[in-house]
Amino acid sequence: MRRKHGHAADQAEIDMTPMLDVVFIMLIFFIVTTSFVKENAIDVNRPSNAPNKVQKESQVVLVTVSESGIVQVNNRTVDIESVQANVESALAGKPDASVVVMVDKAAGTGSLVKVLDQARAAGAKNLSIAQSAQ
Numbered sequence: 001m002r003r004k005h006g007h008a009a010d011q012a013e014i015d016m017t018p019m020l021d022v023v024f025i026m027l028i029f030f031i032v033t034t035s036f037v038k039e040n041a042i043d044v045n046r047p048s049n050a051p052n053k054v055q056k057e058s059q060v061v062l063v064t065v066s067e068s069g070i071v072q073v074n075n076r077t078v079d080i081e082s083v084q085a086n087v088e089s090a091l092a093g094k095p096d097a098s099v100v101v102m103v104d105k106a107a108g109t110g111s112l113v114k115v116l117d118q119a120r121a122a123g124a125k126n127l128s129i130a131q132s133a134q
Helices: 017-035 078-094 111-119
Strands: 060-065 071-073 074-076 098-103 129-132
Touching: 060 078, 060 111, 071 078, 074 078, 078 111, 098 111, 111 129
Parallel strands: 060 098, 098 129
Antiparallel strands: 060 071, 071 074
16 A cells, blocks of 8 residues: 655645735835824025015024034124023014024034024024025
């Protein structure tokens, strides 16, 4: 009597369909979750071609950031951590004033972002960025 011996390869077949289902479900999950992530960014209003509205110089709070990171508020040198307090005190007398941040071209982006964040925290409604002419 002869017995039939099957090959091991014939009996050990793995069904790949459930694994593919799991992979596609994970793919859909990652696509859906990444599409709802909102990046934090700074809203910058770009200048338009319309004529500029002239504003009195006394209605402007000027914050300058030099190439070496020195910050001045209304031509007074201040520490970068105290920009918020200085802008708040400048806006106390003239609440409708615009805050203009004039930045040197070679100044670090980190300094600019810190100054903009502190100006927003100080309550600046009209915030503009300008590049210093050099």
